[in-house]
Amino acid sequence: MRLNHLDLHVPDVAATRDFFVSAFGLSEVETRGTNGLAILRDDAGLELVVSHAIEKFGGADTVAVGRNTYHIGFILPSREAVDAQYERVRAAGCEIAHPPAAMRGGWLFYCFAPGRILIEVGWRPSG
Template sequence: MRLNHLDLHVPDVAATRDFLIEHFGLAEIEMRGADGLAILNDDAGLELVISRPVAKFGGADQVSTAVATYHIGFILPSRGEVDALYAQLVAADAAIWNAPRAMRGGWVFYCFAPGRILIEVGFRP
């Protein structure tokens, strides 16, 4: 069995989609409606769905709850690439939680995508 996709609920689908495309290299496969649902994928085939909160599932996102209840993670091939992405995000005025640092045997930092999606970026030798 293989994980097929993740669906993240956010109040502004387009803003989160644009952030993930620009800074994390995801590709848009499909956009439904002006701000309804975006389907993205990475170069390994994982689909990431960005959608508005669905009322029948509780209708919540991490902005409306004001907490980060989960995070997603990206791994890069080198410490230098982690530092370069961190610098790119700082220059873009992204919401940074912490600077890159040694953590759990790797080199890691955290930031927030629009929609209060916590993102871990790291390198592990």
């Protein structure tokens, strides 16, 4: 079984879509409406859906609840790739929790996408 997609609820779909395209290199597959549902894809085929929370499905965006209830993570092939991604995110004006550092057996950093989505970017040695 392979995970097909994740749907992140945010208050500003367009800003979050643009962030993931520019700062993380995801490809835009489709956007419905001016600020409607956006479907993005990474180079491994995972689809990241960015949408508004839908109350009838129990959805709430992070801003509405006032806290992060999850985070998403990207794994990169090397420590140098993490450092390069950190510079890319920093150049995009992303809020960064801290620069890359050794943590939990790897090299990683945390940042926030629009809508206060917590993102972990890291590398871990194989073995």
